[in-house]
Amino acid sequence: MLHTGPGPESAVSKQKVIVLSVTEQGLSISEAARRYGVSRRWVHVLIRRYRDGGTAALAQRSRRPHNNAHRIPPPTADRIRSLRRDLTAAGLDAGPVTIAWHLAREGITAPSTSTIRRILHAAGLITPAPRKRPKSSLHRFEAAQPNETWQSDFTHWPLADGTDTEILNFLDDHSRYLLACTAYRPVTGTAVSETFLKTANQYGLPASTLTDNGLVYTSRFAGGKGGRNSFENLLHALKITQKNGSPGHPQTQGKIERFHQTLKKWLSGQPRAETLQDLNAQLEKFRHIYNHERPHRALDRKTPVQAYNATVKAVPLTARQGGHWRVRVDRIDMTGKVSLRYAGRLRHIGLGRAYAGKHILMLIHEQDIVITETATGEILRELTLDPSRDYQPRQKKTPRSEDRGVTYVATHP
Structure with missing residues (x-):
């Protein structure tokens, strides 16, 4: 031989x-x-x-250990590969960090992310990504607390018949928590203000907002002698700091710009919505997945909802200063009145039939009330409530604006 x-x-x-x-x-x-x-x-x-x-x-000894502590059980490796395929097909993140999070949630001991990547690579499930800027070259800003800054922007998405829609989003800067995600046709200044108020009713008022310079957010570049728009008036009344990115620098709102990529990737994996109502149902489903089922590397693998609820939330400046004005959202009825309860009795305030159906913001301090139209910021009425009367006639009173500190208490749809 x-x-x-x-x-x-x-x-x-x-x-x-x-x-x-x-x-x-x-x-x-x-x-x-x-x-x-x-x-x-x-x-x-x-x-x-x-x-x-x-x-x-x-005799020559093998250096290979008798028991390989790092050997992945075949069922775990199979689940890693199936998660990669399932998450990718659903338009969701399918990287090693996300896969490890899903394994842990299923009660499976997750290997290291490098091991997960090796298994995916061996299965041909890794697509080479283009080179990215080194992290050291990025200077990221992040709010220190939840509700310290809300970023907002909108993006376009077509319905099944090609009809264009605009999806308006509010994102908490600190936690990436998706506060609101609603489709409109199109987004208007009124839609921005009403969505903001509805969101604040659920999560509390933010200390500041960060947006681009779109006309629905600011009139600073609109030209002419126009004053504040609806959203600016609303923030001014609530003493919320408004921040706008520099023109031509969308990276200022980098978090929400990247979020739009995540949103569209997920929508691309869903059946195309037939109606605006169908699209909003999809967006509500996405909001739950994004907030509760998507760990974020920048959040130390926590989900946005975990990061949002992990610490005390910021409040507007006047709330920190102990302001005493409360805010309420309402709509003028068809007879031109709004109602509020004072001293255990329902009071009715006349504004005029010309304003019927208008959305309003009421600032209330004891018996002093200021009513402004949400869409325009126009002051419709200022009064001191007369406790002896259920109906308040149209009389004007102008409280000193410097005394008008605002503290958020509650709003009503």
């Missing part, structure tokens, strides 16, 4: 010769290493083995 290379017997013989050259012939470790073309370290190893177990201990 032909031998294609040295077998285990010849290897043992050479190792025995090396050992005996030192122990019997008196060669030094260095001399034996040079003569037989091995390292000094290997000679030391052989000598130690020989002294511990004789010539039988010189």
